Amino acid sequence: MNLYSLRIDDHDVAIAADSTVLQAAQEASIAIPTLCFLEGLSAVAACRMCLVEVSGNDTLLPACITPVQEGMQVHTATPRLQDIRRTLIELLFTEGNHVCGICVANGHCELQNLAVEVGMDHSRLPYRFPDRHVDLSHPLFGMDHNRCVLCTRCVRVCDEVEGAHVWDVGWRGEHCRIIAGLEEPWGAVEACTHCGKCVEVCPTGALFHRGDTTDEKHSDPARLQALMQARQQQRWNP
């Protein structure tokens, strides 16, 4: 196997040549914040949280899809990147209606964790208070668009893993929203297999089990990785 050695912050890493910068950082136990990325799903580089600086390169690169190169020097936590990440989180918080205190995912929310990580205690940008709705038409699950950050993990897991393609992104720009079927109530979409994978991978409280109340949603993204390993390699870790 061909190995590349690179330097990430103060760590030297040697890793398979077909790896990404994010994988190399994980190898070196360097945490790069991610949001739309989820191991087991295709990477879309949309949230921009994992942008890093690479010496000799003017543009910032998303670690989740950037291939490693021999001799690469990566910086993952410069003041510039820290400010960018904070602004990104502020943009996400002001774009939706995120009220942690009454959220099913409170305490187990990736957005909330990121906010703590980047040190965002208030937003410097004004809140937009969009008018979004809650879909409670499904017998098992609910979708609260107020809490959706449009990471599209649900769209990808339903398409790439379950194969049902219940979800997609509708409209565009600021009007983008996750849609089920022909933009119907989720419960009316016959394609849904009720598998719950979308709920499992949702980083916030947007997709939830009906009946969960405040703080009760515990997602475990590692279950997706176990599932993918079982499918692809026929290996289980019971």
Place this chain on the structure above:
Amino acid sequence: MKACLRVCTAASCRSRGGASLQHSLSEAVARAGLEHGLRVKGVGCLGPCSDGPLLAMDADPKAQTQLYGSIPVADGAQLVASLMEAAAQHTLAHWCPAGGLRIDLNHPFFQLQRRLVLEHCGQIDPTSIEEALAAGAYRQLERVLQNNNPAAVIEQVRRSGLRGRGGAGYPTGLKWAAVAQMPGTEKVVVCNADEGDPGAFMDRTVLEGDPHTVLEGMAIAAHTVGASRGLIYVRAEYPLAIARLRTAIAAAQGHGWLGTAIAGSRCNFDVELRVGAGAYVCGEETALMQSIEGKRGMPRPRPPYPAERGVFGLPTLINNVETFANLPALLRLGLETYGRGTKVFSLTGHVRRSGVIEVPMGTSLRTVVETMGGGTPAGRSIKAVQTGGPSGGCVPAHQLDTPVDYESLQSLGTIMGSGGMVVMDDTTDMVDIARFFMAFSREESCGKCVPCRAGTVQLDNLLEQILDRRATPEDLEQLESLCRMVKDTSLCGLGQGAPRPVLSTLRHFRDDYLALVPVETRR
């Protein structure tokens, strides 16, 4: 030789009655049995659109061409009668449409142009492949096929310094070489005709006036990089260009210039038209490819570059209309005569003569706007010239001596872009212009990446606040820092370029912003 009256039937003159003018004139000529002495034909853009509807008279080879504008189409009958009389009495060389305006062809607007891409535009009937062939269409393709030396073509394109005319300015030769070296025989050539910058209509002009030159350029590219499939993605807002392209593709197939075994060679190349559905972001090449595949036009990160994995996962060469249209001229003239080439601009806004011009690369903005365009109308002075559309910036009046080339414009904080040039006089509020473009980007953002989707909204709101005189100096600082953040972090060119109109006006017209900040909030 019989006389020929060329009537502009391109979209701008068409909207002023050009097409019906052509129709009634040719009908009258036929009715009077004067076809042997006078031909009336519809042609593509004649240039000074602001003087439309336009017509050009080539009375006989010795007489100079006469160009007339502002033809009063309402007096159709009178116009027809005077033309019939002149044709019958063989005095067409002296015919002047009553009420029309004689346009001086010695004016710098015409004299300072160098027409390579637009050479036949306005001369030939764009619906007739016979006329295009008579004017030399497909001759360079034939030569390239006969020589069968793709490496030499790539070398010539590379050495010419030709860069993408769609906005990004990537060296065309490098792009071609990258696709050519990909293994396999299944490759695609895509023509980006999704000309979306508001105020830009160069590509529309080429497609409406001389579609065969684009098809020839595509076929040359296809042979050179080893592609057999061609796609043209054209925006739905250009119905006439779509119609002209359909006609041209069918005719080229019929004459064996597209299809199987072109000109007896082993080159096969089919071209298919794809019509957009109103999404500016589809001008971005990865979004355009998604749209061709029938998906939401959302850009994806590069790498992989289209050269490796493009449309349908195949190696793809994607160039814009004007880039392809440069090919026949470049190969015909050779490197030395071609020189630095040209750029086509659409000149609009507060300018006396608006329209389409093609000038040598490096012509100064002042020459284009003042000498050729005649400056601003009615006693106002120029404040700025906007280039590059929503991803571009404004050049202030005192820097109009800047030569129009990729590097000079970039150093001023704007870009060449696709060629839209909007002149703004001293009544223009530059903050309002910045807001106009930000609102545009906000509406056209695909919504995929966070900084563009949410950042353009916050920026647009901030600009609105400034225009409403509700902003503080801190808000200006926030505007600037958020602009830099969106520019540095967005996924594609739309988001990265969206802050440029703001940053460029902050740089050159900061006073316009400061004037809107209430005094009591200033430190």
Place this chain on the structure above:
Amino acid sequence: MAESYPELEPVLQRHEHRADGLIEVLNRAQELYRHLTPPLLRHIARQLHLPFSRVQGTASFYHLFRFSPPARHRCLVCTGTACHVKGAASLLAALQREPLNTWGIELGSVRCIGTCSGAPLVVVDQQVWNQQSCASVLSGLRELRP
């Protein structure tokens, strides 16, 4: 009851019922049926073997696709740069204050149509009206067939 759309068959066949023909098929469908209804979108999805949400997501992405029937007439104000510097924004705002919908006219905007020498311009039922003011647009609209 499944509705049938025989007029759509040629374009479906031209694209061999492949997914990449979706936008071409939607364009043609809208041309034929004036707007995209849920039964029509379902039919297209089935014909192209695509999930419903994929079809809806794609159709809703593009400006030109519409999900409600158009009015008898459409008046689109061009909001390109050249029109903007010549007052398109105030023209649009002035027209928005008029009760055009009661005349059977739908008011909207269009991105630059590339004939900027006529700025500010409007496009009424696919005809371009150059150098317009609110008054001239209104008097033109009054002459439209009701």
